[in-house]
Amino acid sequence: MDHDPTRRGALQCLGLGAGTLFALNGGVLSGFDLAEAAAPGAAGQIGTPLFVQISDSHIGFNKEANPDVVATLNRTIDLVNGLPRQPAFALHTGDVTHLSKAAQFDLASQLLSRLRVTELHVVPGEHDVTDGQGTEFFARFGAASKGRGYYSFDHGGAHMVALVNVMQFKPGGLASLGDDQLAWLKDDLSGRPASQPIVLFAHMPMWSIYEPWGWGSSDSDQVMALIRRFGSVTVLNGHIHQIVSKVEGNVTFHTARSTAYPQPAAGVGPGPGPLVVPSDRLPSMLGVTTVSRAPLHKSLRLTDTALA
Amino acid sequence: MRFSATHCALAAFAAVSLTAVGAAFAATGDASVTIKNFDFHPMAISVPVGATVTWKNLDGEPHTVTSTDGAFRSDALDEDDTFSFRFTKPGVYKYLCTIHPRMVASVTVK
Numbered sequence: 001m002d003h004d005p006t007r008r009g010a011l012q013c014l015g016l017g018a019g020t021l022f023a024l025n026g027g028v029l030s031g032f033d034l035a036e037a038a039a040p041g042a043a044g045q046i047g048t049p050l051f052v053q054i055s056d057s058h059i060g061f062n063k064e065a066n067p068d069v070v071a072t073l074n075r076t077i078d079l080v081n082g083l084p085r086q087p088a089f090a091l092h093t094g095d096v097t098h099l100s101k102a103a104q105f106d107l108a109s110q111l112l113s114r115l116r117v118t119e120l121h122v123v124p125g126e127h128d129v130t131d132g133q134g135t136e137f138f139a140r141f142g143a144a145s146k147g148r149g150y151y152s153f154d155h156g157g158a159h160m161v162a163l164v165n166v167m168q169f170k171p172g173g174l175a176s177l178g179d180d181q182l183a184w185l186k187d188d189l190s191g192r193p194a195s196q197p198i199v200l201f202a203h204m205p206m207w208s209i210y211e212p213w214g215w216g217s218s219d220s221d222q223v224m225a226l227i228r229r230f231g232s233v234t235v236l237n238g239h240i241h242q243i244v245s246k247v248e249g250n251v252t253f254h255t256a257r258s259t260a261y262p263q264p265a266a267g268v269g270p271g272p273g274p275l276v277v278p279s280d281r282l283p284s285m286l287g288v289t290t291v292s293r294a295p296l297h298k299s300l301r302l303t304d305t306a307l308a
Numbered sequence: 309m310r311f312s313a314t315h316c317a318l319a320a321f322a323a324v325s326l327t328a329v330g331a332a333f334a335a336t337g338d339a340s341v342t343i344k345n346f347d348f349h350p351m352a353i354s355v356p357v358g359a360t361v362t363w364k365n366l367d368g369e370p371h372t373v374t375s376t377d378g379a380f381r382s383d384a385l386d387e388d389d390t391f392s393f394r395f396t397k398p399g400v401y402k403y404l405c406t407i408h409p410r411m412v413a414s415v416t417v418k
Binding site: 063064065098099100126127130131132169170171172173174212213214270271272273274 | 345346367368369370372374376381383384386387402404406407408409410412
């Protein structure tokens with residue numbers, strides 16, 4: 001495995017700025033350069049990879065910001081398949097497709113099936129449900145939730161919660177989970193020990209990053225009230241095509257890069273559309289997040305890896 | 309001089325054409341809305357009953373045209389895609405882009 005050329009190539013690319021490993025201990029976030037984390041002997045400190053997060057593949061997009069989103073998703077999948085220790089499962093935090101078309105979902109499903117993980121958990125982005133019902137999305141990824149979208153499962157001691165915040169928009173407003181899903185979440189988390197690591201994942205940011213562009217959720221306060229008592233909570237999102245992190249108490253919020261194209265920083269330009277960058281810079285702005293469980297800690301660690 | 313003559317002839321032809329189209333529009337009150345820089349332009353329009361409104365997306369990012377009461381809903385419109393809807397009942401139709409719900413606008417049908 002150590003001589004896997006794919007892996008070696010990937011590790012050689014992990015220079016300064018290519019990615020950061022985040023360790024959360026007692027609510028304090030520490031950053032390490034990925035090259036340091038990938039150095040010989042570091043594996044024991046990094047712990048066992050629990051899962052990888054990929055996001056915003058936008059299959060069907062073909063404009064200047066990235067004319068070949070299939071190639072960059074494939075490179076992301078190669079990176080995951082070349083990890084020194086395979087994660088147990090993968091999350092895709094939405095915008096699998098660009099326009100919710102059946103052919104785009106078919107192609108995306110075919111590409112994602114190449115991931116060497118036993119389970120793939122997918123939540124929809126707003127680009128996946130433009131028909132209002134998410135018919136094509138749920139036909140492919142709805143089995144785990146019986147077509148509802150939100151569900152939970154346990155893995156490696158962590159409690160994983162898939163949430164949907166792209167189906168209930170108010171005009172002029174922000175994303176929301178809605179009352180039914182909030183009631184379900186309250187029930188799902190009740191009775192769980194505060195020491196159990198909790199991971200929530202959804203497409204749109206579940207904290208306020210930039211409301212004029214809709215980068216936030218209107219019922220995030222209710223969610224915070226439900227998760228605040230836990231000792232280790234990780235909230236993962238996609239949507240904004242760049243890494244933004246925040247720590248609030250024991251809660252770490254983290255948005256992933258896209259596998260397709262970057263977007264501008266909050267408030268830069270007229271809106272959150274595709275950002276055109278020189279083609280040699282594009283791979284450094286796309287990527288994947290790995291979450292591992294430290295062997296001696298109950299906390300989870302996040303590692304971001306760019307495609308180059 | 310030759311250029312000017314041709315130019316004038318074209319201009320005259322264009323004027324006639326525009327008059328004809330304008331008359332056709334006036335008969336039904338059809339209207340168009342462009343979507344650019346994450347906004348609908350114009351944000352509020354007024355059309356008579358029976359008019360057809362056509363939206364065209366000029367952004368590189370897709371948008372939808374979705375009425376808040378379910379009267380109409382476009383597919384995701386990619387760049388240069390259009391969507392048309394004929395309004396047969398009077399009222400105020402509020403709509404938004406479900407991909408970017410801060411984008412709101414209205415059609416008033418009289």
